[in-house]
Amino acid sequence: MSKFLKDELERLDRTVIWHAFSQMENYDGLVIESAEGSWLQDIHGRRFLDGASSLWCNMHGHRHPAIDQAIRDQLDKVAHVTNLGMSHPVTIQLAERLTRLAPAGLEHVFFCSDGASAVEVAMKIAFQYWRQCPEPQPQRTKFIALGSAYHGDTIGTVAVGGVARFHELFRPLLFPVLRGPCPDGSIHENQTESATLCQEYLAAYRALLAENAGEVVAVIAEPLCQCAAGMVFHPPGFLRGLAELCQEFGTLLIVDEIAVGMGRTGRLFACEHEQVAPDLLCIGKGLTGGYLPMSATLTSKKIFQSFLGDASKTLYHGHTYGGNPLSAAAAMATLTLTESLLGSESMIARIQQLEIGLKKLSEYDDELRARQLGLLGCLQFRSGGPSKSASVCKRLLERGVWLRPLGDCIPIVPPINISEKDLEHLLNSLEYGLDLTVKVL
Ligand SMILES: Cc1ncc(COP(=O)(O)O)c(C=O)c1O
Structure with missing residues (x-):
């Protein structure tokens, strides 16, 4: 490549592309x-x-030769098939495999394109669930989110987000959210103090749930580590305790594993570390091994079944590329590699x-x-x-x-x-x- 072309590419990259999370005034990327x-x-x-x-x-x-090959093989079949009224074998196989590997009870998969869209649909599913479950509770309109949470950059996910630098400006556009403390485990790292700290955080969430009893749609949490907040690791036992609180107060738990899932923590799902099976689980990022955009929201049977019935019970939500076969083929190859690497x-x-x-x-x-x-x-x-x-x-x-x-x-x-x-x-x-x-x- 000539020096002229390299200079020109770098100039265009600085001036034409608007890079994510970047101040373009002094942008200098690779x-x-x-x-x-x-x-x-x-x-x-x-x-x-x-x-x-x-x-x-x-x-x-x-x-990676195995993921490259899986995508090439898929290209010889079909690159894209809509998820509306159609499917493709590899997407079906991926859904079945995810439900087999996921924490118990997560039996259905809604495919999206990126992390934020997986979280958005999880929130919408949870909201709609309370309106059409066997004993509807339409007074449930509130979400509880963690301090310093990050769930993506769409308006819905920004509403549950709590990183002031990213989210505060948009507050007037956002629906109100009940926010608990950020369960930062680094304050006390020795075992006894960390257990006390964990109980203190959980007490704050118990109080929030009690004050808003019967009004909470779901608690949404990144499990074990809030990455975008600055790699804030929770005290051990926090996720488990939060899941127990959700059960006690009869609300749903949405776990966002976009950053920590798919093998990153040494287990396929971060929830496994604390034997937690949430009602809704969001995965993305590593799902396709970093090859193609794909995310997914896994839900329990109880939730899925409440959407069965006449047209009014339909989930009117979708993304053009949800369940894309090329992405699904990359995800299948990635899962095979990850399963053989874990442990x-x-x-x-x-x-x-x-x-x-x-x-x-x-x-x-x-x-x-x-x-x-x-x-x-x-x-x-x-x-x-x-x-x-x-x-x-x-x-x-x-x-x-x-x-x-x-x-x-x-x-x-x-x-x-x-x-x-x-x-x-x-x-x-x-x-x-x-x-x-x-x-x-
Ligand atoms: C926990 C978590 N949720 C959601 C997202 C949003 O994912 P995406 O950027 O793919 O929309 C991220 C991205 O970093 C994340 O870390």
Whole structure:
């Protein structure tokens, strides 16, 4: 590629494309031309380890032969079939497989295109359910969401969102939501204090449910870790306790596993860590291994059955590409890879490697904290945050590693099949970035 063309592409990328979550005034991004395994390559031939799995979705690396082949094979059949009045074998097989693997009782799958749309439909299904279940409760109009929640960027999902920087501006457009505390487990990490903390958080949710008894449509929660909030890990037992509260108060539980699901935490579904089976479960991102847009909302039989009957009970909701066969083929191949990796010696070894590496890095500075579950990790600066994390990530580019800062936090979310050597490179590069940031500052 000529220098002229490269310059022109970079200029157009800055001026014509409006990049997500980016201040375009000073935008300076990479233009990636190709990728292989855990590595991205830009138009200048520079290679970067994809330590963020292309925003938490590339589970098995880029150009994985099995996923590539599944998509190619599907292309020879059909690329797209509408979900309205039709289906395709691979989409049906995927739905059946997801219900088989999901927590007990989730027997139906509504396909969407991205995370936000999966959460939107979960909320609409829950709302409509109370209006047409065997003993309708139309007075249920409220949602309870977690402090600092992030469920996507559509208006409905922004309403349940609680990250001030992203959501506050839109408040006048949003329906009111009951908000509990953000169950930040990092306040106390020793076991006894963490258990007390968990009970305190749960008491706040109990109070909210009690004050609004009979009026709550659903509680919506990201399980175990609120990623976009800055990798906020919950105290152990919080999800389980929240699910029990929902049962006690007879409301629905929507679990949003868009970021933490599909094997990221070492289990296929994050809910499994606390033996929770929600009423509605949203998955996306890693579902297709980071290849194609697809998300899904799984629901229980009780919910699905309440939509059966005459036309008035129909769920009038859909997305053009919901259940797309190319995406479904990618998801089937991804699931096969993920199922064989989960619990394997190599994945356990990588999780330990990340744990040891992050612990070492966190000892670098008193203000630095590390958190991790499976291959979902982060380093967080307790003070001087956003500028330090941005500065470390900038330094990492010099070492050929791409990580994207998130406030005062550096999420470390590599492909779950990352090699020992690549993970070592990532961890060593972080040390280099810290050397040049923390020591110098
Ligand atoms: C927990 C959670 N829910 C929903 C979303 C929205 O997903 P999407 O960007 O695919 O709409 C995200 C995205 O990061 C997320 O982390």
